[in-house]
Each structure stands twice: as structure tokens, then as C-alpha cells.
Amino acid sequence: MTDSADTEQGRETGTMTGKTGMTVGIVGLGLIGGSLARHLASNGCRVVAWNHRPHPYEQARRDGIACVDTLEELAGHPGARPDLIVLCNPLKAMPDMLSRLAPLIDRTTTTLTDVGSVKALVRQQVVAAGLGDCYVGAHPMTGTERSGFEASDPRLFDHALWAITVDASTDYRRFLTVARMITEGCSNRCIVIDDGTHDRAAALISHMPHVVATALINELTDNPDRNIAAALAAGSWRDMTRVALTDPQRTRAMVDEDAENVEALLRHMAHRLVAVADALRDGDDAAIGGFFAYGQPFRDYKTACAQDGASVTADMPLAPASWRGQLLESARRGEHVVAWRSDRVAVVERRPAVTVRQADQE
Amino acid sequence: MTDSADTEQGRETGTMTGKTGMTVGIVGLGLIGGSLARHLASNGCRVVAWNHRPHPYEQARRDGIACVDTLEELAGHPGARPDLIVLCNPLKAMPDMLSRLAPLIDRTTTTLTDVGSVKALVRQQVVAAGLGDCYVGAHPMTGTERSGFEASDPRLFDHALWAITVDASTDYRRFLTVARMITEGCSNRCIVIDDGTHDRAAALISHMPHVVATALINELTDNPDRNIAAALAAGSWRDMTRVALTDPQRTRAMVDEDAENVEALLRHMAHRLVAVADALRDGDDAAIGGFFAYGQPFRDYKTACAQDGASVTADMPLAPASWRGQLLESARRGEHVVAWRSDRVAVVERRPAVTVRQADQE
Numbered sequence: 001m002t003d004s005a006d007t008e009q010g011r012e013t014g015t016m017t018g019k020t021g022m023t024v025g026i027v028g029l030g031l032i033g034g035s036l037a038r039h040l041a042s043n044g045c046r047v048v049a050w051n052h053r054p055h056p057y058e059q060a061r062r063d064g065i066a067c068v069d070t071l072e073e074l075a076g077h078p079g080a081r082p083d084l085i086v087l088c089n090p091l092k093a094m095p096d097m098l099s100r101l102a103p104l105i106d107r108t109t110t111t112l113t114d115v116g117s118v119k120a121l122v123r124q125q126v127v128a129a130g131l132g133d134c135y136v137g138a139h140p141m142t143g144t145e146r147s148g149f150e151a152s153d154p155r156l157f158d159h160a161l162w163a164i165t166v167d168a169s170t171d172y173r174r175f176l177t178v179a180r181m182i183t184e185g186c187s188n189r190c191i192v193i194d195d196g197t198h199d200r201a202a203a204l205i206s207h208m209p210h211v212v213a214t215a216l217i218n219e220l221t222d223n224p225d226r227n228i229a230a231a232l233a234a235g236s237w238r239d240m241t242r243v244a245l246t247d248p249q250r251t252r253a254m255v256d257e258d259a260e261n262v263e264a265l266l267r268h269m270a271h272r273l274v275a276v277a278d279a280l281r282d283g284d285d286a287a288i289g290g291f292f293a294y295g296q297p298f299r300d301y302k303t304a305c306a307q308d309g310a311s312v313t314a315d316m317p318l319a320p321a322s323w324r325g326q327l328l329e330s331a332r333r334g335e336h337v338v339a340w341r342s343d344r345v346a347v348v349e350r351r352p353a354v355t356v357r358q359a360d361q362e
Numbered sequence: 363m364t365d366s367a368d369t370e371q372g373r374e375t376g377t378m379t380g381k382t383g384m385t386v387g388i389v390g391l392g393l394i395g396g397s398l399a400r401h402l403a404s405n406g407c408r409v410v411a412w413n414h415r416p417h418p419y420e421q422a423r424r425d426g427i428a429c430v431d432t433l434e435e436l437a438g439h440p441g442a443r444p445d446l447i448v449l450c451n452p453l454k455a456m457p458d459m460l461s462r463l464a465p466l467i468d469r470t471t472t473t474l475t476d477v478g479s480v481k482a483l484v485r486q487q488v489v490a491a492g493l494g495d496c497y498v499g500a501h502p503m504t505g506t507e508r509s510g511f512e513a514s515d516p517r518l519f520d521h522a523l524w525a526i527t528v529d530a531s532t533d534y535r536r537f538l539t540v541a542r543m544i545t546e547g548c549s550n551r552c553i554v555i556d557d558g559t560h561d562r563a564a565a566l567i568s569h570m571p572h573v574v575a576t577a578l579i580n581e582l583t584d585n586p587d588r589n590i591a592a593a594l595a596a597g598s599w600r601d602m603t604r605v606a607l608t609d610p611q612r613t614r615a616m617v618d619e620d621a622e623n624v625e626a627l628l629r630h631m632a633h634r635l636v637a638v639a640d641a642l643r644d645g646d647d648a649a650i651g652g653f654f655a656y657g658q659p660f661r662d663y664k665t666a667c668a669q670d671g672a673s674v675t676a677d678m679p680l681a682p683a684s685w686r687g688q689l690l691e692s693a694r695r696g697e698h699v700v701a702w703r704s705d706r707v708a709v710v711e712r713r714p715a716v717t718v719r720q721a722d723q724e
Contacts, residue, residue, distance in 0.1 A: 212578070212631075215638070217661070218656040221656060234503050234567070236572060252651070270636045273573065273577055277624075291573075292611070297583050354592055
């Protein structure tokens with residue numbers, strides 16, 4: 001990796017992007033598909049979209065999106081194939097959508113990706129549909145609690161971070177197509193990891209905490225003095241239970257799709273809570289002190305993120321034999337891919353990291 | 363209880379209040395003491411304040427607060443005693459402050475109260491100082507993560523809800539002095555409960571969730587892919603861990619002071635999380651469905667709170683033998699005391715409640 005600690009250069013790289021000459025097909029104009037299509041179109045990409053019902057088409061066309069009535073039209077015809085098709089349909093519609101697309105896609109020209117919040121399951125479904133060789137996974141870290149094209153907003157994709165997921169069979173050129181759609185088509189940034197790493201991380205920062213928030217409102221509901229507790233509830237309770245208030249069926253689906261990882265993390269959390277309970281019962285000051293000190297690296301990381309430091313970027317040449325490992329290690333260091341110097345050289349931004357010194361944890 | 367479902371009447375009762383002719387002494391001009399003193403002064407109360415260091419006095423005097431150099435002056439002299447002294451010092455300074463005040467307070471004229479976030483512990487300390495007969499507990503549900511007079515803001519007490527805590531020995535006239543300081547002096551509202559009920563509710567909606575948030579950041583810190591998880595973290599993670607980022611020593615003190623209740627709730631939570639983990643392992647759809655449905659009464663309550671319904675108030679005459687129980691039951695129904703029709707008739711506002719139908723929970 002060679003350094004180019006020059007924020008101006010970093011910014012120029014960002015501004016250079018914009019129009020990619022890429023044609024992107026979007027399947028599903030819901031909150032995420034609609035926002036992505038509008039964001040890409042406003043950034044100068046050619047966007048073709050299909051939705052299972054045509055109700056968003058009138059507005060979408062005003063936003064510069066070419067709306068088509070059939071999946072055949074979306075898949076295009078010789079000489080007019082999309083570079084990329086992004087599956088933005090609900091996860092539960094994925095197997096059906098894949099089986100309908102499988103006979104239509106020109107696998108030599110078109111790369112397939114998606115925006116699903118779990119990655120191992122989607123890849124299994126893609127492989128089952130015989131589309132594994134043209135697939136690269138993706139998951140943009142954006143969204144709101146609303147849904148539907150009416151709630152879509154191209155600004156949801158301003159400065160968004162995506163996870164791209166690859167496996168040993170992923171073709172580098174197809175990966176690059178998805179990465180350029182993100183960094184150039186969307187002016188966004190990405191990290192590149194494997195499905196398992198993605199799904200474990202998503203379970204940690206989202207799926208498991210949703211269960212914890214739900215357990216909190218269940219605990220209040222169970223308490224005979226629930227109205228007194230609800231009256232005394234202030235900011236900490238409001239923030240910690242907010243995600244338990246959204247559609248519980250949607251949360252349940254998310255948890256079910258990542259069940260194994262969520263299960264493991266719930267057992268970890270239960271173990272941590274029982275350890276604190278035991279320490280409180282025993283008056284074990286050292287254990288309680290250790291518990292409150294343990295997460296200090298994360299507090300320090302958040303403090304560092306809040307400081308408006310200069311962005312430091314570096315060029316990272318990617319070797320044909322080791323690009324997956326290089327990009328995974330970069331993500332583990334907390335770096336983001338923000339641009340491409342060339343097809344074989346990623347520009348990564350160095351960022352604050354959660355730094356655990358072994359001494360802190362002993 | 364007689365109904366007076368008349369919002370105009372409710373509002374008039376609110377506006378009637380304002381000046382009470384009451385003199386309130388404030389011990390400690392930190393975030394809460396400073397905000398309360400400024401709020402009371404701007405509402406027309408006579409406020410006398412003492413702080414262990416005089417640095418806030420210049421600004422406090424500009425806000426109409428009479429600042430004194432000694433606790434003797436705060437306790438006053440015959441014919442010029444405060445009706446109420448509010449202890450706004452840190453909890454850890456409470457035993458010292460009480461032993462200094464004990465010989466100074468005129469116990470026949472002055473009522474003692476506090477703003478501490480745990481109530482059983484403070485009452486023990488007050489009783490130990492021999493001041494139990496003039497004490498009524500109080501806890502305003504307000505604050506920010508900042509501290510000190512510099513961070514104080516009288517608007518922290520706009521529309522605030524207070525918990526007043528009483529026990530079998532609490533004198534009704536002293537209770538009424540504190541209640542009128544809240545409803546008339548502050549134009550705030552209150553619920554009236556016992557110490558144990560307060561401390562259990564506070565553990566449920568604040569102290570235990572602080573431990574849960576801390577356990578979440580510890581789980582991330584422990585994860586080898588902590589930087590990837592941190593990169594993918596979005597709104598749900600941010601909200602659920604916010605309170606783990608504030609001073610961990612302050613959180614630890616809060617938990618230690620309410621250790622028994624926090625311990626019990628942590629065990630409940632661990633049990634709930636393990637039950638979900640088991641259901642995920644076993645693919646027990648009914649158990650998972652039941653878990654996500656269980657808190658629906660709290661979701662319905664939040665929806666009802668968000669609706670801008672007309673405020674319905676009712677007069678509640680309080681009987682000398684049963685006022686504590688009457689007020690506790692009112693709080694359990696989710697009502698707030700908003701004003702006083704007379705010394706023996708509280709005006710309560712009816713509000714949405716967390717309503718558990720037995721059938722939902724079986």
C-alpha cells in the first residue's frame with residue numbers, strides 16, 4: 001500500500017466520478033430500490049427499472065428512470081444489456097424473482113447483485129437458481145423505518161457505506177462492476193468482505209440488538225407497575241426501545257434469516273448480563289469495574305469518529321491471487337474503499353479503528 | 363373520583379398556578395439544581411441557593427436567585443425560614459450534607475426534599491441523619507448528559523414529570539408542600555409512589571438498560587471483526603449504545619445504588635434472551651411469534667401517546683386515611699397529578715396506559 005495523505009486529492013477522486021457510462025437495471029422500486037434508482041439517475045447513470053406493480057412508474061419516469069413492463073425488457077436484448085441488475089425486491093420474493101430472471105439474463109454481459117440485509121442466504125438462493133457465476137453480493141447501510149416508493153429519497157444514498165460480499169469463486173471484473181456502481185455511480189464507499197463475516201457483523205450491530213430491544217419492552221409489559229415505569233421512562237429507554245416499536249413481523253423475518261448468528265450472540269449477551277448480576281449480588285467491585293471499562297476502545301473510537309480529522313487516503317494495488325484477502329484485511333483495519341485509481345488499484349480511506357490493547361482486557 | 367372532562371378547565375388550572383408565595387432553598391447549583399432554581403425563579407418563586415463553590419453565583423443572581431455563602435443562611439432564621447429545602451447535591455455527598463443540615467433546619471417550618479435518582483437509599487440516609495420526619499422524596503424526570511451550572515437550563519423543567527415518594531410516616535401537609543412546589547412553583551406534573559416502586563421502575567427503564575447498552579459495546583469490543591461491525595453499524599446500534607458512551611463511572615454509581623433491583627432485572631433479561639436463542643435453535647415458530655407479540659401493549663401505548671388527544675382531567679378527593687394508596691393506584695392507572703383544586707382535592711390527568719389483556723399473554 002502506498003500513501004497519499006492528501007485530502008484534496010481524495011476529494012478530487014470523489015468529484016471525478018459521477019457519470020460512469022454504466023446501465024443499471026433495478027428490480028423493485030420500494031424504499032431502497034426507489035431511492036437507489038433515483039440516486040443513480042441524479043448522478044448521471046442510465047437506470048432501467050421494473051416493479052411488480054406499475055404504480056411508481058409515473059413519478060419514477062419524471063426522475064429520469066426508464067421503467068419497463070416486463071423482466072424481459074429489463075434483461076435487455078443483444079447490444080443493449082444492462083451492465084448490472086440490482087435485486088431490490090423483498091428477501092421473501094428472492095427465490096421466485098431469481099427463477100424468473102435466470103432464463104432472461106445474458107450472463108456474459110450482465111452482473112447480478114442485490115441489496116439484501118443477509119448475504120449467505122441470498123447467495124444460496126442465487127446458486128440454487130444457477131446464477132452463482134454472475135453474482136456479487138451487496139448491502140447498502142441505509143434505510144428508514146418506512147417502506148415503498150412513496151418513502152424513497154435519493155438522499156438516503158448520500159455518503160452511504162456498502163458492504164460488498166465475495167467468495168472464492170467471485171470474478172474480479174464482476175466485483176469491479178459492482179464496486180464502480182457504488183463508488184462512481186453512487187459516489188458512495190464500500191468495504192469488501194465474505195458472506196459469513198457480513199452476516200455475523202449484521203447480527204451483532206442490528207439483528208441481535210433488535211431482539212434485546214424487544215425483550216426490554218416485554219419486560220416492561222410484564223411488570224405490574226408498567227404504567228409507572230412508562231411514566232418515568234426518559235431518553236435512555238426511548239432510544240433503547242425505538243427499534244422494538246417498528247413492525248415486529250419485519251424484525252422477526254430479519255432474525256429468522258440470520259438465526260444461527262443471532263442465537264450465538266443472544267447467548268453471549270445473556271452470559272454478560274448474568275455475570276454483572278452475580279457481581280452485583282457478590283459486591284464484586286473488581287468485576288463491576290472491569291465490566292464498565294471493557295468497552296472503552298469503542299468509546300475511544302466514537303470520540304475519534306466525532307473529531308473532524310483530515311481524511312487520509314492511500315492507494316492499494318490489488319493482486320489477482322489475493323485481492324479478496326487484501327480487501328478483507330483493509331476492512332478489518334476499519335478502512336473504506338472510496339474510489340478506484342485504476343481497475344487494479346483501489347483508493348482506501350484510513351479511518352479511526354476500535355483498537356483493543358491486550359492489557360485493557362485482562 | 364368525579365369527572366371534569368373539560369380541557370379548558372384543565373388549562374385554567376394550569377395558568378392559575380405560577381406564583382406560590384413559597385420560598386424554596388436549593389442545595390447545589392449543578393445541572394439539576396441550577397436548572398430548577400432558574401425555572402422556579404422565572405416562575406415567580408422566591409429562591410435561595412447555596413453551592414459548595416461560589417462560581418455560579420454571579421450568573422445565578424442575574425437570574426433572580428438569592429445566593430448565600432453558608433448553609434446557616436440557607437436554613438434561615440426565625441420568621442424567615444424556607445418552606446422547602448431541595449437537596450440537589452450529588453448522591454455521594456448526601457450523608458455529609460445531611461449531617462451538616464441536621465442542626466440547622468427548623469423542622470417545624472421547613473420540609474426537606476431531594477432530586478436523587480434512587481429513593482430508598484436517600485430515605486435511609488435522611489432517617490440516619492434524624493431528619494426523617496420532615497422529609498418527602500422527589501425525582502424529576504429530566505436531565506442531559508452534561509453537568510454543572512454552565513449546562514443548566516430552566517427549560518429542562520418545562521413540562522417535566524416528577525415522582526414524589528412517600529412512606530407510611532409521611533406527613534400529608536409536607537407532601538402537599540412538595541406537590542405544590544412541583545405543580546404550582548414549576549408548573550410541572552407528578553406521580554406519587556413509594557420508594558420501592560420508584561426504584562424498581564427506575565431500574566427497569568434506566569439502570570438495567572444502561573447495563574444492557576454497556577454489554578452491547580463490550581460484545582463489539584470482544585469481536586475480532588469489531589471494525590467491520592462498527593462500519594456496518596447504523597441507527598439501531600447508535601440508539602441502543604448511546605448511553606454506554608457517557609461517563610462509565612457515573613453509570614456504575616447509578617447501578618451500584620440500585621443494585622438489588624438491577625440484579626433481578628438483568629437475570630430476567632438473560633432468561634428472555636436465552637429463551638429466544640433456544641427457540642431459534644429449535645425452530646420453535648410459536649415461541650418466536652409469542653416473543654415478538656408479547657410487547658404489543660407497549661407499542662399500542664406509544665401509538666396512543668403520539669396521538670394528540672384532548673387532555674381529560676378529573677378531580678380526586680384524597681381521604682386522610684388512604685391518600686397514599688389512592689395516589690399510588692392513580693399512578694398505576696397511568697394518571698398524572700397536574701394541579702390542586704384545594705388542599706384535599708388533586709386534579710389528575712387521564713392518559714394512555716399500557717393495557718395488558720390476559721388473552722394476549724397466554
